[in-house]
Amino acid sequence: MSWWPSVVVGLFAGSVYGLAAMGLTLTYMTSGIFNFAYGAVAMFSAFTFWQLRDGWHLTQWVALPVVVLVVGPVLGLVCERLFRPVVALSAEIQIVIALAITAFLQAVVPLIYGSQDRGLTPLFSRSTFSLAHTLYVSWSQLFNFLLTVALGVGVTLLLRRTRLGLATQAVVDNRDLAELNGVNSDSVSGAAWVVSSIFAALVGILLSATQGLDTYTLVLLVFYAFAPAVLGRLVSLPIAFGGGLALGVGQAFLQKYGSSGTLAQLEASLPYLALFAVLLLYGNRLKEVRSSFRTITGAAPTGYRRVALNGALLVAVMIVLPFVTSTSTLRDVSSGMIFAAIALTLVVLTGWAGQISLAQFTFVGIGAFTVGHLGGAHGSGFLWAAVLGVLIAVPLGLLIGVPSLRLSGLFLALATMAFALIFDNMVFPRNSIGGGYTGISVARPRIFGVDFSSERSFYVLAALLLAVYALGASLLRRGPVGRRLQMIRDAPLGASTFGVNLTVTKLAVFAACGAAAAFAGAFYGALRLSVDPNTFSFGASLELLLLVVLGGRSLVAGAMIAGAVSTFQLLPLSASINRYIPMAVAVGAVYLSQYPDGPISVAAERWRHLSAILRPRPWPGAEGPVRPEPAPAPTARGPRPPRAAPRPASADA
């Protein structure tokens, strides 16, 4: 059989990814926001379309314009409004905003549209015709392809031939300079968001017609478009579209020659392998447009005395809890404590060292599967298996640290995302590792002859784990290592000038945090008694990031909040309100632009204001009271410092 039918099929499939890649590129190059919620916009638009057409029986020639020209763009502009305040903040904040939007839309869709079946007959006729007698092509496929090509050509012409296009190019080149020359860059990026979400709506409708309609698949499928978008370095629409086509063709070939086994897994992983490869290849040349990686930390760490006080309080709660709660609640609390320990590894990595990882649960999985296989039926080998898991995690941590040597912020996030998704598709599903869909069972540990199989005894173990991690992190932050990490986060150039070896430091922190996550993962597996690949999917890593950032990514207490929220989600009493949690998350995310360090930093700041009011004491010297500065300090390198820094009354006061 000849090769060209695969090319045709691949082009048809790839054109949709190309369309999505162009949409992602448009908003990034004009506003500096990489819209991780793009798939959610596509998903919501698709649901709306099928509801209008198949649910409420509107003709599709009314439903299509309504969705593509109204629903999608409005959603896009709402996203733009939500992202705008965080443009200058670090990438993990932007990602969390997108995750909140996604979670919100995923929660809202069933509430609005219910869950009935929809016809999903394609927009155009499904009847087929043959190409050169060997390949049957449906009119629907052909029209979809022509539609996407027309849109791609159209938007390219728009950019090259119109005044709006010229203004867009100006904004892409230099936003501030464009504004000085009378270009309203906000309306330019607004226009880009509108076009981008028109594309998103179409992508959603076209993809769902072939791939089915649910709230998760579409979001995941749009991740495929990340590779072609990055291939165009997030500035080139033609390359993004071409990359999408190439991706489709590549997948078609893999599908043809490998219907099962490794090649089939390769097909699903191809977009992520491509993403990882492209990121490594471009390396330094990928620079973020507007967002600075600088984090804005709320406050200097509190003293050792406060650490001791908080720790004592926490320990007291932990000791009392088993006496006042049921066994099943205790298990949920244990789960939350282990989750908090895992969250601490992300606080160290992202909050302090400034290195984003969207693959932290991959390491948790490594620990859990290792003890599952080697921990023994009664958990007597638990400790050794956990140590082995750590040893496996170290080289993988080094591997995932390699992109961080040349990439930062958004692009590092994308590389770790690719890593996690490759693991999801190619490593964990193997029967010998993740046990396939059924998963594998994990025994509760037996350490030095002490049996921890009951919920109460395991609770003690989990509390111990969290105590060690929390104390370790607190001491780390206040010591030389913590300072070293914050050096590379705040000013990598400055750090290297003072003798910090960036390569060694970054690799070490990735390896150490991966190892710590794997060790905690051993306990996580033991808690659950059985684990399957889904437990440690990319989605789990995203949820971890979401909770850690909302809790406060640079604070030990932030990880505790993440753990508490994860416990809360497990409690039976919250089952009835579970569906509203995403709404609460969305509200919390809106406040991130003001308080990127979460509720603790808000509370700490309020408390300092309050105590300053209650004890008005004149400060000696000319400078007046040393005010507790509001959390959003000007970023040293932000392209637009919010306001000119005030001059000190006298520099040497």
Place this chain on the structure above:
Amino acid sequence: MPDRPLIEASGITMRFGGVTALDDVDLTVQRGGITGLIGPNGAGKTTLFNVITGVLEPQKGAVHLDGTDVTAWPAHRRGRAGVSRTFQRLELFTGLTVHDNLLAAWEASVPGAVLGRRRRDGRRVVAEVLSDLDLDSVADRLAGTLPTGLGRLVELARALVVAPRVLLLDEPSSGLDPGETAHFRDVLRRVAGRTDGEPAVLLVEHDVALVMELCDRITVLDFGNVIAVGSPEEVRADQRVIAAYLGESDVA
């Protein structure tokens, strides 16, 4: 003491794509003085700085630190060997307090300090430098919350805490008002070369008046070439320097 220069950059050529930022440039920094490096915008001053500190690797040429060839050394190794600097755009560790900015720099430059050894030494050195530069009152403030003027002083303090042999200052007066500039000048005059002629200072500066006042030797760059080397008086009288500056509209 040998009369060998502390920094000797010779034949430095640096191209970015088709643009030649530095073309066969020589520069020496002598022990015990303040050397000025001036030139119009785009002359290659910061590029030369980055070559000396190891941020950029030149296509041609060599950098010697007190006679040792450091051309192949990465930035962090040169930092440990005593090349210290400040930045035109502040590179403070914004999430750390002023005190911890200094301490972190000290720890990074002293072998083994990150493991917690010699902890007391570090705190003593930091306290000395802070009080020397009158920064005690801001020691506990987060560096990211400081105004530019204070930020520049903190960067100077941080550069001094590692007991540098050479101190490279990149446009320290930009963003400062005249009062702050004067203060900075006085501090700089006091610390330059105070221990056996170290740290020697290399000053990149837009404020020509400040350079003339402070430096005992000046190198002038224009379009990647050295057009003059000499004392402030010699440089001031040099026809090519006058042409280069008057050709440009922004002298200051």
